[in-house]
Amino acid sequence: MSNATERAYETIRNAILEGTFPPTARLKETELVAYCRVSRTPVREALRRLAAEDFVVIQRNQGARVKSWSAEDLDELFSLRALLEGHAAARAASRISQPELAGIAGSVQEMSKVLGRSMSQKNKTTEFLRLNSKLHEAIWLASGSERLVSMLRQLVEQALTAHTAAQFSLERVAQSHHHHEELLQALSAGDPAWAEAVMRNHIHAARHALAPTIAATPDQQ
Amino acid sequence: MSNATERAYETIRNAILEGTFPPTARLKETELVAYCRVSRTPVREALRRLAAEDFVVIQRNQGARVKSWSAEDLDELFSLRALLEGHAAARAASRISQPELAGIAGSVQEMSKVLGRSMSQKNKTTEFLRLNSKLHEAIWLASGSERLVSMLRQLVEQALTAHTAAQFSLERVAQSHHHHEELLQALSAGDPAWAEAVMRNHIHAARHALAPTIAATPDQQ
DNA sequence: ATGCAAATTATTGTATACATTAGCCATACA
DNA sequence: TGTATGGCTAATGTATACAATAATTTGCAT
Numbered sequence: 001m002s003n004a005t006e007r008a009y010e011t012i013r014n015a016i017l018e019g020t021f022p023p024t025a026r027l028k029e030t031e032l033v034a035y036c037r038v039s040r041t042p043v044r045e046a047l048r049r050l051a052a053e054d055f056v057v058i059q060r061n062q063g064a065r066v067k068s069w070s071a072e073d074l075d076e077l078f079s080l081r082a083l084l085e086g087h088a089a090a091r092a093a094s095r096i097s098q099p100e101l102a103g104i105a106g107s108v109q110e111m112s113k114v115l116g117r118s119m120s121q122k123n124k125t126t127e128f129l130r131l132n133s134k135l136h137e138a139i140w141l142a143s144g145s146e147r148l149v150s151m152l153r154q155l156v157e158q159a160l161t162a163h164t165a166a167q168f169s170l171e172r173v174a175q176s177h178h179h180h181e182e183l184l185q186a187l188s189a190g191d192p193a194w195a196e197a198v199m200r201n202h203i204h205a206a207r208h209a210l211a212p213t214i215a216a217t218p219d220q221q
Numbered sequence: 222m223s224n225a226t227e228r229a230y231e232t233i234r235n236a237i238l239e240g241t242f243p244p245t246a247r248l249k250e251t252e253l254v255a256y257c258r259v260s261r262t263p264v265r266e267a268l269r270r271l272a273a274e275d276f277v278v279i280q281r282n283q284g285a286r287v288k289s290w291s292a293e294d295l296d297e298l299f300s301l302r303a304l305l306e307g308h309a310a311a312r313a314a315s316r317i318s319q320p321e322l323a324g325i326a327g328s329v330q331e332m333s334k335v336l337g338r339s340m341s342q343k344n345k346t347t348e349f350l351r352l353n354s355k356l357h358e359a360i361w362l363a364s365g366s367e368r369l370v371s372m373l374r375q376l377v378e379q380a381l382t383a384h385t386a387a388q389f390s391l392e393r394v395a396q397s398h399h400h401h402e403e404l405l406q407a408l409s410a411g412d413p414a415w416a417e418a419v420m421r422n423h424i425h426a427a428r429h430a431l432a433p434t435i436a437a438t439p440d441q442q
Numbered sequence: 443a444t445g446c447a448a449a450t451t452a453t454t455g456t457a458t459a460c461a462t463t464a465g466c467c468a469t470a471c472a
Numbered sequence: 473t474g475t476a477t478g479g480c481t482a483a484t485g486t487a488t489a490c491a492a493t494a495a496t497t498t499g500c501a502t
Binding site for chain 3: 223224225226259260261262263281282283
């Protein structure tokens with residue numbers, strides 16, 4: 001993507017993810033021109049791309065709004081994520097390489113360290129989530145299906161939009177960590193069915209951990 | 222989408238689907254301006270959208286090319302389609318309404334008639350494929366997941382791009398018809414596992430029916 | 443005061459001019 | 473003859489002017 005367009009895309013996308021532009025907020029092109037310091041053309045291209053990725057909704061002659069997510073949307077999203085991510089885990093179990101496996105084992109080990117370290121809960125969860133993303137991405141890549149990877153990236157990002165700064169309890173993080181250890185076992189054993197089952201469990205658990213956050217956001221738009 | 226942009230989008234997309242612009246063909250903006258009778262701005266917007274939908278590939282400062290599909294791409298595509306379409310069938314079996322079921326039954330019946338009628342093989346398969354699309358779409362909608370529907374629409378369209386005018390043998394069509402009848406049974410019985418299994422079978426069979434066509438198209442690009 | 447209609451304004455859609463970049467060809471030099 | 477370099481050309485990237493559309497406000501009549 002070109003310079004100005006990329007800049008506009010990144011800027012707007014970050015603003016949405018950080019909540020600077022909240023759901024249903026109108027995104028006027030001239031305002032974005034000032035905000036991103038590029039002309040209208042790249043702003044429009046960025047908005048079209050964001051619409052394709054479901055970050056915004058564009059209506060003819062009525063501009064773009066930040067997409068808002070209903071509880072039902074999130075249910076669908078997690079349901080699909082469980083399906084696809086389970087599929088990815090199964091494929092990964094069949095074809096993962098030693099270095100890839102070592103990388104995932106490394107992530108799990110780092111997570112253990114983080115949880116053992118003495119630091120604020122917030123810092124802990126932040127660090128944990130970073131490692132979590134890394135681990136999941138590694139499994140996706142090990143699935144060997146580019147298309148699957150890109151679909152999952154989109155699904156996960158959209159889930160992030162819906163509840164910007166979700167707070168996770170320490171128990172929730174511990175549960176998640178346990179799933180990761182089991183995943184590592186299943187992948188090491190090269191057992192697709194097991195890996196798929198653990199992953200599906202993992203994702204469904206995550207969806208329900210979010211439930212309270214979601215209930216507070218009735219559907220708009 | 223706006224008028225000029227929509228026109229450009231439809232025109233280019235049709236040209237790709239019909240093979241007027243074959244895989245790897247360079248799509249120069251100025252040529253498309255002449256071809257679509259709109260200015261460069263809507264042409265560019267159309268190209269970006271087509272890129273988001275995987276019809277074309279855009280490289281910075283190097284314009285757009287019609288995407289070409291490798292055999293591996295098609296394997297991934299059908300593998301995902303089997304997964305998602307199986308999921309849709311399972312969901313549909315649990316929640317399908319009487320009118321929806323009647324609609325699908327109607328499609329199956331029409332297909333029987335078409336196969337019984339005396340007409341050229343080409344006309345038969347064309348008509349059959351039209352009804353086939355209608356039936357699948359009906360099942361997707363009955364799944365009750367908008368996102369699932371849009372993902373499947375994209376996957377199926379991309380499969381169409383790869384082998385514009387695939388020829389189907391009459392045996393292949395008959396097999397397909399048999400699957401549809403079984404699907405109808407499974408949906409009527411409200412049996413998700415059965416519906417999913419039939420659908421997965423159906424899609425995998427379709428993928429292998431295409432195998433010869435694909436082998437003739439080595440990966441480029 | 444309220445509802446409707448016309449005019450005004452704000453915003454998006456489209457076209458086009460200008461800027462920048464990449465690819466190509468010719469030429470010079472080893 | 474082969475390779476590298478420099479400029480030329482053609483394409484894309486960006487900005488902006490103009491057109492069309494939708495929202496808003498204002499004025500008038502009831």
